[in-house]
Amino acid sequence: MKKFRNSYSILVSLFLAITLSGCATPAANALRANESQVKLRSIQTRAFDTTDKKKMMQTVISTMQDLDFVIDKADFLLGSVTGSKFLGQAVVAMSVTVRPRGEKQLLVRVNAQYGVNSVEDPATYQDFFTALEKSIFLTAQQVD
């Protein structure tokens, strides 16, 4: 009887461990983000006081190259740049979009993925914008 109780409690522990740690199932959660849509945008977006889209995009590209990214694709009309970099065994994929905001500003939005995880840490994006600011000699402004 004692033996039965022992194995029973091990089973319960295992069950609890699996359900508590529960990594999300991919299909149901492919379109899910941990942060709210608005918050995510504010983390990933900055405005710059310039209207020179070409120069901004070229600066984005060179900043990404400084960060070891290899540029996979770019589109001037859409204002998008996509690149990837290897970090140990993980692949970091990143896309940046540049679009006008009003008459005098450009909006730069960055989103990154680390392996199968979306990056939602504000500090990580801030690092990128700091590097971008340095290369373009402009100050990035927080967007609400």
Added chain:
Amino acid sequence: MRWPKKQVFVIGMCLGIIGCVTVPRGFLKPSDDYLAKRQLQMRQYATTNEEQIMASVAGVLQDLGFTLADSETRLGLVSASKKADATNKGQVFAAILFGGLGNNPELVQQCDKSQVIKAAVVIKPSLENKKIAVRVSFQRIVWNMAGQINRVETIKDPLMYQRFYDALSKAIFLEAQQI
């Protein structure tokens, strides 16, 4: 109900081991040697003819056996990739020897077999607008004999960049001579 210590420990261990992978921080911060990297990956050419340099870049990538993947002329970007053999005879020999000795013939399956090299070249006017700056970066993915990815890396070997620019200088000359 009182939880026995042992069970709590087991649950803790399982949670720790299974737990979702976390994203590391600070990987979008430039490393300290990024200026040195620029030196390695960048060359300037004394011309203002961006189109000619772009054509030469496409040509040199073809010379080196790359297939052009994507380009955006307005931003001066050309990306390309190439499949190549990655077999290292020394590695295979060592794997056969040690695998044989250790009675593990599977070891040879872990050896590098093939690789895909990705290149991205960006052409833009230099800061003073009098020269054209060309910057290339390479990445590679290496597969082993069992068809699994062995490793992925950014290529940092100066020789690789040296070769590219030697070929590019030649290509610019050839283009100018219409060869």
